[in-house]
Amino acid sequence: MSVGTLPVPAAVSEADARPAGPATPVRGRGVWRSRAIRVVSVLLAVLAWQLLTANHVRIWVRFDTLPTVTQILHALGKQLGTNTYWLDLAQSLIRIVSGFGLAGVLGVATGIALARSPLLSDVLGPLTELLRPVPAIAIVPVAILLFPTDEAGIVFITFLAAFFPIMVSTRHAVRALPTIWEDSIRTQGGGRWDVLRRVVLPGSLPGVFGGLSVGMGVSWICVISAEMISGRLGVGYRTWAAYTVVDYPGVFVGIITIGVLGLATSAVVELVGRRVTRWLPRAQEVAA
Incomplete structure (x- = not known):
């Protein structure tokens, strides 16, 4: 190597050089999946409340007294x-x-x-x-x-x-x-x-x-x-x-x-x- 010449770095593999593109879409799908689960959990709780109160269910807790x-x-x-x-x-x-x-x-x-x-x-x-x-x-x-x-x-x-x-x-x-x-x-x-x-x-x-x-x-x-x-x-x-x-x-x-x-x-x-x-x-x- 001549004077003033910088050492050549080791070759980068194709896998390392490839941009990590799919990471963002994967995280995006995870975010939307989490939001969907949260919405569904709230809707299920509301549905359960409606069914219990509309049918006057009384199993220790008196749902028949609630609106x-x-x-x-x-x-x-x-x-x-x-x-x-x-x-x-x-x-x-x-x-x-x-x-x-x-x-x-x-x-x-x-x-x-x-x-x-x-x-x-x-x-x-x-x-x-x-x-x-x-x-x-x-x-x-x-x-x-x-x-x-x-x-x-x-x-x-x-x-x-x-x-x-x-x-x-x-x-x-x-x-x-x-x-x-x-x-x-x-x-x-x-x-x-x-x-x-x-x-x-x-x-x-x-x-x-x-x-x-x-x-x-x-x-x-x-x-x-x-x-x-x-x-x-x-x-x-x-x-x-x-x-x-x-x-x-x-x-x-x-x-x-x-x-x-x-x-x-x-x-x-x-x-x-x-x-x-x-x-x-x-x-x-x-x-x-």
């Missing part, structure tokens, strides 16, 4: 045509967005502070651990006394419900970061803010969004409960009002609405999380 699917759909159609239904839906969404948004900002900031600062961990750590096991819904009487309006109290309950899952997940995610990442930034002359911006924030994102997903679910549980106890508007309040007047189809309309809202908001959090952490390898990609 049929057709009765629930009829009640849902009536409510969709009223302004009250949409006003309740909007009010619950406003409470969720307000409380959950505030909890997201403060929960992430507090989790990072507790994980990075020994002093703050000593000062705030015992307080957070003392308050964390207390169910947020148990604070409803305190919120009624503490805030001048029911609206502010419900938003506070929603915030409290989401704050602790987000804070704890963020704290654990930051503490689990490899120290070598921080050391590599510091050896390059980076300071505290460089470590925060280039290591702590991006490295903890998977854990942060895990806490956000859990926090969203807990928020819906508590906001609906708070609306039932002290609200004057909202899906939870309307569902409880339907129960008090023995409108059982209306109760199930409220339950379905809560489920759809919870599913939609959790899907938004998951979608944002996947977009923000798109640089991470996914399970399907690793398997491929």
Whole structure:
């Protein structure tokens, strides 16, 4: 080999050189198959509910006392045509967005502070651990006394419900970061803010969004409960009002609405999380 000539790499086999084209269609078929199974499972559950309630089946569980699917759909159609239904839906969404948004900002900031600062961990750590096991819904009487309006109290309950899952997940995610990442930034002359911006924030994102997903679910549980106890508007309040007047189809309309809202908001959090952490390898990609 002459001077300056690069070594010739070993020949690449035909199998290695061939592009992995079929992988994407295979994954695509898998995605559609998964979606189809999910839809079919829901439809089968609805069909089973209709058959059990329409035929007045009583096998330990008393399906004969519950409304049929057709009765629930009829009640849902009536409510969709009223302004009250949409006003309740909007009010619950406003409470969720307000409380959950505030909890997201403060929960992430507090989790990072507790994980990075020994002093703050000593000062705030015992307080957070003392308050964390207390169910947020148990604070409803305190919120009624503490805030001048029911609206502010419900938003506070929603915030409290989401704050602790987000804070704890963020704290654990930051503490689990490899120290070598921080050391590599510091050896390059980076300071505290460089470590925060280039290591702590991006490295903890998977854990942060895990806490956000859990926090969203807990928020819906508590906001609906708070609306039932002290609200004057909202899906939870309307569902409880339907129960008090023995409108059982209306109760199930409220339950379905809560489920759809919870599913939609959790899907938004998951979608944002996947977009923000798109640089991470996914399970399907690793398997491929």
